[in-house]
Amino acid sequence: MSFEASIWYLVALLTLGTGAYVVFTRNIVRAAFALVFTFLGVAAMYVFLRADFLAAAQLLIYGGGITVLLLFGVMLTHRHEGMELKLDPLKALPAVAIAGGFFVAIWSAARRADWDLVAPVEPVGTSEAIGSAIMTTHLLPFEEISVLLLVVLIGALFVARRSGEEEGS
Amino acid sequence: MRAYFRNIYEGLKSAVAGLRVTFGYLFKKSVTVHYPFEEVKVANGFRGLHHLKVDICIACNQCANACPVSCIEQTFDRIDKENVLVSRFSIDYNKCLFCWYCIPVCPTECITMGAEYELATFDRKSLDYDLVARGERTAKRNMTLFREEFVQVIEKVREKKPELAEKAEGLMGDPRVGLCGRNPEKDKSASSGFVEEEADSQASVSEEVAP
Amino acid sequence: MIGLVHYLVFAGILFCLGLFAVLTRRNAVTVLMGIELMLNAGNVNLVAFNRFVGSGVNGQIFALFIIVLAAAEAAVALAILLNIYRTYKHITVDEIHLLRG
């Protein structure tokens, strides 16, 4: 096994392990913290896939942004009851069946399919290519996403504010 | 809108003013001294530890009466009609608040306040000073406790500032100073050397700590 | 050598973990976490296909858009959750079935 492959397996194991911890732990705050490491592992996957810009974006948005948001969500919505999570055994069995079946389907498909593989090229950095693609071929979705973000910003602020503040200052 | 820009302008202006002030202080001479190595000059009229001129004390007990916290105790033997021998004049510095009330009431002006201010000890009992016999015991004991540290400190300073080290070494023998005793008049033997007296003073320590 | 199938299996496991969380968890924030896991798995797939099958950076741009959308989705979802919490004092998804504010 080459050096990179062994590192890959290590990262994959860590990512999936923390991901499983997110899913199976009973402590919701720990789940949120474990999610950070899952996101970091996925960012490392992007590094392995030579998508460096995407890895940095993943770190910035998921690691620094979304998890902080989730933690705020956890801490703002768990004042009265505890941080314990309950797992419903009645629901767990069908869920295991569904998720397991889905995984087997994905796995067999991934094994059997005849992928039209091309030899991976080593890019010298994807940020320039991504930048020019966003500004040319993908300009419309880019603009739409920026409008969407603005709408989301205002909408989230509107939804999340306390109802008492409508009349007040 | 105007207030907004005015606010920013004021903020920047005051920030620059503040930065200028602190930058000026950066190069001014420091006002603190390097305490264990440099002596702090006390102000005129500083209320430090008391001094007692035993030979003129008449044991009238007025200072003890004036004391708001009752920290003064006197014991004396009457020799004849005119003379008393003050055998013990104790001030408990656990209680004393350095209010100076004992000084003006003294009819013979035998009690005054000096410039010594280093009171820290390891044992609260040693703060109960006997002004008559003060000095010898405390001096020797504290010296044994602190001597090693003191010597180390001096050795460290010697490399850099020999004159300071020499001064400190001179002071080390002086019972008035620093970590040692407080009586300038008494006990010249304490300044002669420490090694010979170590065993002796060790004994006095254990004796004193035992209730 | 790590190939495409490795990434696909990795993403599949991650996706199924997320799916399991969405199906079993009753706490809304945890459901959100499961959704984030699934979106990440999808992103890994897109980028892996971009490297091993396609060319250019189209897959990465899709993944980038998904990341941005996930951020937007998380913000809105948490705002809604906060509002729900103020109304119901809990965020158990099974018991929120009344459409009144």
Place this chain on the structure above:
Amino acid sequence: MSELAQNLTLPGALLAGLSPGVAAMLVMFASCAAVLGVVALNGMFLVWWERKISAHIQSRVGPMTTGYWHGWLQSIADGVKLLLKENIIPLMADRWLFMLAPLVVFMSAFMAFVPIPWGEKLIVADLNVGVLYIAAITSLSAIGVIMAGWASNNKWSLYGGMRAAAQIVSYEIPVGLALVPALLASSTLSMQGIVEVQAGGIWNWNIFAGGPFTIVAFGALFLASLAEVNRAPFDLPEAESELVCGFHTEYSGMCFAFFFLAEYSEMFVVAVVASVLYLGGWHDPLGLGILPGPVVLMAKVLLLVFVQMWFRWTFPRLRVDQLMYLAWKVLTPLGFINVFGAAFWLILV
């Protein structure tokens, strides 16, 4: 990952006889050790320096005894003390998260040192997205801070952690906007590339590339990054007068030392980012190239760090609402103006 430590100079003879995998691993460990050494030395030096500066601003002398000259070994003595101290974990704390939090904070500070260009060939890894990487990695410290605040099971710590998270997340926007003018001027995200663009004297530095806009952007970057690393006057997460010590109230011994080291490393990193993006990195002001790169970079960085410390010992702490006002109503609009202004300036002038 594979390009990590490509440019790190290691004896070639050491690597010649080894297989590529082992060699890559060795190089990786060596560069990690080098970065760790830089982080530790830098932290110790900055702690001593801050103590001396604060002392002189307040007309004191600061540490004087340890070491022979102005107590310069004081940090080592403190470090040894912290290493030997007992590491106390509160009874009701979440043990695992409590132990993990300082590591997360320290790792985020430590990993930010990787793409710092010290000289022409002296860089651990010249990442293509260096600036973005540093911005992303430093924002991860928010996670560690919340983790510390929550795991301590102490209300002051939790307040500190939440404040830190809110502060770091809001100040990421002004910081990002203040980075953009320099990136526009140098049209690359790689730290080394940005430095190379600014070769040849002070007039080629990015701070003058966009006229007034880049100068203002530099100031905004400095202020906003001060807030992002929780330094005074924006040190609300550890406000001593309100929150005891904020998120690291319950920490002692080596765990506390990690927070301490991380704070000083982050100060250093933001100063490096400012000097690489706007002040020409390892190029000297006259463009002579006589001085070695690390010396020039260190001079610039230490100047900026000095200004940070000077700020800390000059200004009182802001209130939370003032902090948010500054971020959202002053620095963010200013950032947009700077981005557009610098873009037009670069096209037209």
